[in-house]
Amino acid sequence: MNTQKSQNAFKEAKKVIPGGVDSPVRAFKSVGGTPIFIEKGEGAYLQDIDGNKYIDFLQSWGPLIFGHCDQDIEKAVIKAVQKGLSFGAPTTVETELAKEICELFDDIDKIRFVSSGTEAVMSAIRLARGYTRRDDIVKFEGCYHGHSDSLLVQAGSGAVTFGSPSSPGVPADFTKHTLLAKYNDIKSVEKCFQNSNNIACVIIEPIAGNMGLIPAEEEFLQSLRELCNKNGTLLIFDEVMSGFRASIKGSRKFTKVNPDIVTFGKVIGGGMPVGAFASSAKIMNELSPDGPIYQAGTLSGNPVAMNAGLASIKKIKNNPRIYDELEKKAIKLTEGFKEYAKDNDITLQTSVRGSMFSFFFNENPVKNFDDALKSDTKMFASFHSKMLQNGVYFACSQFETNFISTVIDNNTIENVLNISKKIFNELKNGR
Ligand SMILES: *Cc1c(COP(=O)(O)O)cnc(C)c1O
Secondary structure, eight states, X not given: OOOHHHHHHHHHHHHHSGGGXXXXXXXXXXXXXXXXXXXXXXXXXEXXXXXOEEEESSGGGTTOXXXXXXXXXXXXXXXXXXXXXXXXXXXXXXXXXXXXXXXXXXXXXXXXXXXXXXXHHHHHHHHHHXXXXXXXXXXXXXXXXXXXXXXXXXXXXXXXXXXXXXXXXXXXXXHTTEEEEOTTOHHHXXXXXXXXXXXXXXXXXXXXXXXXXXXXXXXXXXXHHHHHHHHTOEEEEEOTTTBTTTBTTGGGGTOOOOOSEEEEOGGGGBTBSOEEEEEOHHHHTTBTTTSSBOOOOTTTTOHHHHHHHHHHHHHXXXXXXXXXXXXXXXXXXXXXXHHHHHTTXXXXXEEEEXXXXXXXXXXXOOOSHHHHHTSOHHHHHHHHHHHHHXXXXXXXXXXXXXXXXXXXXXXXXXXXXXXXXXXXXXXXXXX
8 A cells, every 4th residue: 555645745744733733643653654644535435645545433533423525414514605604693503503402411401512622621611610619620530521721631542642641831730620530430539529628520421432432330420420419519421522422312322320511522513623512501501691601712603513513413313223223333343353353362352332432452341541551552553554554444542432434334344354354363473
């Protein structure tokens, strides 16, 4: 496979863009090699600038549940573009999308749109702090909630890959209110509550996707809910990744626990930059301009992005059965991987939630960040680059989640499995 043009493009990019990329994980540092520069997407496939085609299991890190260039979303976007790109004034499509989402969840009355997941979570945290008039927050090791200051503490994939769990440029004073707990370990959360009676919120990815895919255990989430209730602390579900991905209701198909605030991103924009945070009317009414808690955005609720999101969410609501089909395909793929790996004395741990899936090169079950870190990242890197050379595009880190889109059919899965069979054998033989 010739990737000369991508290699040249990367060299050029590095001259004018730090590391040649606008988001660090794209640089392929954790798997070696150089990133593929994309020319275009088409259904289940990516095409790079050298003309190579790849089956895409990344789907822009999640948003493209219907694959590339979905006709319904594309049409909605083009129609919106022709009416003007941005007004900085209300449009009815915002209300329409808000209604579609509020309808799905009993505990969500109101939602506000922003332009990224980072912004959604940052705003949700401010809302929780403003509402409770408390300062401290609890987050979990390995969960990623965007790159805002107080959340860039043990933040999963990108941050781990570079061995900098937090970052220079974030004053210690800003993170001293961030308490860390262990995923799926309620005792570690109890300790946080013993150390502080000033906890505004506990934020969690109820289906963690940024240390590889690690679902929270139901019992753990229930205890978390009880602990929050007892302490007058708000529970925030960060469903920027799992929202409309794990199921039409995100994590809620898998847990009975309801959060106080939820954040969305990725699929909610259908491929355009959209984030959102939502809650009960009582909490949301504290936001400016109704309440005192300030939050704003020049391009928030951008009409082109909102139309992409609306087309995406409507299509999902019209086809609620896609998730069962997606999950079946994800299971077929991961179980196949596991079997071919085992044939070559390699142990894989796999996890699937709807259209999300992970495979860890790991001897033992993976339930938290420490477990995930024990994975054989060298072997993952080798697997990743061999798959890539064979035209299969997976997330470029052991600590990221992969995605199935509706345009990936069973034949494609079988082709990928056949390719993997050969590759697991090569891995065993150290080739
Ligand atoms: C991707 C992600 C974010 C950040 O979203 P951006 O759009 O990249 O800012 C936050 N939380 C979770 C769980 C995510 O997966």
